[in-house]
Amino acid sequence: MTYPGMDELRTALTGWLPQRGWFAANGREMRDVRIRRATELVDRRPAGGPLALLLVLEASFTDGGAQHYQVLLGLRRTVSPELRRAVFAEVGGHAVYDALADAELVAVLLSTMDSGRDVDDLEFRSVGGIPELSEVHVRPISGEQSNSSVVIDERMVLKVFRRLQPGVNPDVELHRALERARNPHVPRFLGAVHGRLDGPPTSLLTLQEFVPGTTSGWDAALRSLAGHLAGESTADVAESARALGEAVAAVHRDLAEVFGTSSLDPASITCELKSAVELAVDSAPVLAPHAAALQELVDSLAVGHDRPLAQRVHGDLHLGQVLRSERGWVVLDFEGEPDRPLSARVRHASPWRDVAGMLRSYDYAADHTTASADDPGTTAVRRARAWAETAKRAFLAGYESTSGRRADRAVLDAFVLGKALYEVAYDARHRPSWTTIPLSGVLRLLEARHVR
Numbered sequence: 001m002t003y004p005g006m007d008e009l010r011t012a013l014t015g016w017l018p019q020r021g022w023f024a025a026n027g028r029e030m031r032d033v034r035i036r037r038a039t040e041l042v043d044r045r046p047a048g049g050p051l052a053l054l055l056v057l058e059a060s061f062t063d064g065g066a067q068h069y070q071v072l073l074g075l076r077r078t079v080s081p082e083l084r085r086a087v088f089a090e091v092g093g094h095a096v097y098d099a100l101a102d103a104e105l106v107a108v109l110l111s112t113m114d115s116g117r118d119v120d121d122l123e124f125r126s127v128g129g130i131p132e133l134s135e136v137h138v139r140p141i142s143g144e145q146s147n148s149s150v151v152i153d154e155r156m157v158l159k160v161f162r163r164l165q166p167g168v169n170p171d172v173e174l175h176r177a178l179e180r181a182r183n184p185h186v187p188r189f190l191g192a193v194h195g196r197l198d199g200p201p202t203s204l205l206t207l208q209e210f211v212p213g214t215t216s217g218w219d220a221a222l223r224s225l226a227g228h229l230a231g232e233s234t235a236d237v238a239e240s241a242r243a244l245g246e247a248v249a250a251v252h253r254d255l256a257e258v259f260g261t262s263s264l265d266p267a268s269i270t271c272e273l274k275s276a277v278e279l280a281v282d283s284a285p286v287l288a289p290h291a292a293a294l295q296e297l298v299d300s301l302a303v304g305h306d307r308p309l310a311q312r313v314h315g316d317l318h319l320g321q322v323l324r325s326e327r328g329w330v331v332l333d334f335e336g337e338p339d340r341p342l343s344a345r346v347r348h349a350s351p352w353r354d355v356a357g358m359l360r361s362y363d364y365a366a367d368h369t370t371a372s373a374d375d376p377g378t379t380a381v382r383r384a385r386a387w388a389e390t391a392k393r394a395f396l397a398g399y400e401s402t403s404g405r406r407a408d409r410a411v412l413d414a415f416v417l418g419k420a421l422y423e424v425a426y427d428a429r430h431r432p433s434w435t436t437i438p439l440s441g442v443l444r445l446l447e448a449r450h451v452r
């Protein structure tokens with residue numbers, strides 16, 4: 001390797017890593033950071049030109065566990081004032097920064113993908129060729145994402161998977177399959193990069209079409225809610241939620257066709273719910289007085305003897321994962337719930353899990369909008385609840401009509417409760433001030449049980 005100061009670099013990364021928004025070990029005490037692999041990506045650089053390094057870091061924790069993270073670095077002797085903002089260390093006479101900030105290095109990644117070359121054991125591949133660009137312009141996609149994405153020339157999105165688990169990421173696997181099926185509800189899939197981590201090919205980067213002029217389902221929901229609280233009708237959300245239900249059903253149809261279907265052991269749903277109760281109660285002690293009632297609720301939801309249908313699903317469907325565009329709804333990010341192990345995320349699951357994710361998301365949006373209202377009897381809260389009920393009904397109707405499947409109420413209720421419990425644990429870990437939002441959802445489900 002021609003870059004200097006690996007030890008110095010490791011030290012700099014040890015301080016930098018835990019401050020990243022995508023670092024998924026908040027609250028755990030880090031023991032050490034090791035560089036597990038380092039690949040130089042620019043092979044014929046002019047003297048003094050930039051270097052790009054793809055690193056896999058292993059963060060180990062005092063509790064004995066470890067996690068792997070991908071870091072793409074740029075190194076330059078001199079940096080432009082713009083790039084200077086991204087610099088977080090000076091090592092061996094080089095400024096070190098996140099390579100995604102450097103358009104020249106992003107262009108190198110694209111051309112390597114386009115060439116279909118291997119660099120060491122990294123496989124750079126594209127599907128159908130990458131659009132030619134005269135000048136690469138890169139802007140980051142901001143937000144609280146688990147990975148890092150940049151928009152390239154308003155035409156493509158390059159995503160760097162941050163936390164790595166050995167294996168092909170379902171975001172790549174499912175997106176590629178939906179592309180082959182010509183599904184209209186996903187952005188065009190343009191390519192991916194895989195490397196080896198403890199054996200199997202492991203997804204590192206993915207490239208897709210940038211869908212222009214979109215509004216996220218979450219932003220659209222908040223806007224619609226604001227309008228409804230100000231007195232507008234719920235006709236807009238009914239129409240758009242129905243179309244979203246139809247789109248999700250079309251995605252499920254193609255996934256079932258490509259990956260096949262199987263059936264679920266109904267006991268596994270109950271078992272998963274019981275663990276979700278425990279995890280939620282551990283994460284949010286305010287739930288402790290309700291633990292017994294929640295376990296009772298789980299038992300009462302005990303799903304019948306039929307073996308529910310299972311197939312590959314999105315796995316973490318919510319309003320933040322869908323975009324409203326000129327060509328209708330587009331579904332993103334097939335990675336599944338980021339905190340679950342990859343082995344669990346690639347298993348067949350009930351399609352009603354995705355449906356439940358979206359039903360919860362309409363409730364989540366309504367509760368978010370009225371989070372500061374203490375009294376559930378206020379007009380705002382009542383209107384927000386009515387909005388959520390309209391949206392959920394329309395979404396379910398759209399899903400059922402396109403899929404030709406009818407919801408089994410017990411199965412659906414079980415997944416809705418499971419998702420709300422998951423959200424309590426997720427928010428407690430990642431954004432504690434939001435935990436009250438899913439908590440009110442869980443408490444409402446408990447209350448509904450009592451009045452039935």
Ligand SMILES: Nc1ncnc2c1ncn2[C@@H]1O[C@H](COP(=O)(O)OP(=O)(O)O)[C@@H](O)[C@H]1O
Nearest residue numbers: 141145146147157187208209210211320332333
């Ligand atoms: N192909 C795309 N076209 C337009 N916007 C996109 C596209 N892909 C991602 N985005 C935007 O980036 C955000 C994050 O993308 P996502 O795939 O959900 O990342 P993460 O895995 O980090 O959660 C999305 O919510 C959306 O606003």
Ligand SMILES: O=P(O)(O)O[C@H]1O[C@H](CO)[C@@H](O[C@H]2O[C@H](CO)[C@@H](O)[C@H](O)[C@H]2O)[C@H](O)[C@H]1O
Nearest residue numbers: 145146316318319320337338360361364423426
């Ligand atoms: O988008 P990610 O894959 O990172 O999903 C995780 O984070 C989401 C929050 O960003 C979280 O979603 C929850 O909050 C959303 C509003 O911010 C809401 O639309 C969802 O319904 C709610 O579940 C998601 O659960 C988590 O896995």
